[in-house]
């Protein structure tokens with residue numbers, strides 16, 4: 001089915017509306033970061049850079065690392081931006097932008113998020129690296145897509161809803177698993193694993209109390225104490241659930257690796273978070289290039 005120009009929006013140079021790149025600018029391995037300044041921190045390790053562009057908070061560099069072609073792109077903060085970036089990157093890979101028809105052959109992308117995050121367990125120290133074995137969506141994005149339930153783990157979600165006494169005024173939490181292929185590539189004894197909880201904000205939604213009290217005030221205690229078989233919630237951030245959900249629905253691989261910059265249980269913040277993020281970048285690049 002072809003698409004109206006209000007639905008699949010292109011810029012005058014044929015690039016896609018927000019990401020501002022054309023299909024030939026996109027590599028099969030895509031590193032996503034929240035912070036636009038982090039894009040350059042990744043691409044400075046590339047031996048070649050063939051393309052650079054930016055629009056709003058979305059900065060894109062494509063090049064090679066140890067001979068492997070990769071795109072690094074910033075999403076900005078939050079699952080609303082993930083909806084935009086992932087929809088547009090999937091369209092670049094799988095829709096003929098001239099006709100609006102789906103390409104006859106599916107092109108699979110491998111997404112690796114390199115983010116920052118706050119730990120929800122005392123034994124996950126600041127400056128450690130955590131892979132989300134699952135993304136727990138407290139943001140609601142996936143419910144806007146038909147058929148998303150197929151990719152969710154309803155039994156664990158129900159146990160979580162009961163444990164937390166989740167308010168029906170908020171979107172139903174959803175749980176989606178990481179790509180096992182990427183897990184094999186990126187997990188090692190240098191990384192920890194667990195459920196990465198994705199919040200729809202940084203303050204109230206992550207239980208932070210400045211002048212406005214979060215509702216419920218002790219949300220983090222419930223998240224920290226949640227256990228389902230050998231699964232527990234390790235960390236909080238703002239993108240992983242939507243990345244896992246959209247990538248699975250679209251047929252792509254996705255994995256989220258986060259540098260722990262805060263420990264919410266111990267009340268600590270990293271004194272050198274940039275060094276930890278750099279360590280994470282080199283670690284991931286080396287494993288992706290193998």
Ligand code: R1P
Nearest residue numbers: 033034035077115116237238
């Ligand atoms: C909040 O400070 C931001 O940092 C984390 C959160 O997910 C949110 O986007 O990730 P990034 O450092 O990748 O942006």
Ligand code: URA
Nearest residue numbers: 116117118237238262
């Ligand atoms: N990013 C988040 O979303 N939360 C934290 O606590 C730290 C980084």
